[in-house]
Amino acid sequence: MSYQKQFIEISPPKYGMEEMYSVCNHKCNLCKGRGAIPTVGDKEGNTRPKTCKRCDGTGTLKAVIKINWTPDS
């Protein structure tokens, strides 16, 4: 099975002490990318998918990576 890996090479910037990166389009592992989670049936046995709160129904997640540079003391 193939899968994609993403790497960040860390190196101090010339200016600034803070960096931020976003890595998008990761499949939500809670709803398995469907954007909804099946619920238990009601009294009549009807089930209705519930919007996944983790990905807000999009089925994908974004990683926000923040790097703070500080003196190494």
Ligand SMILES: [Zn+2]
């Ligand atoms: Zn989800």
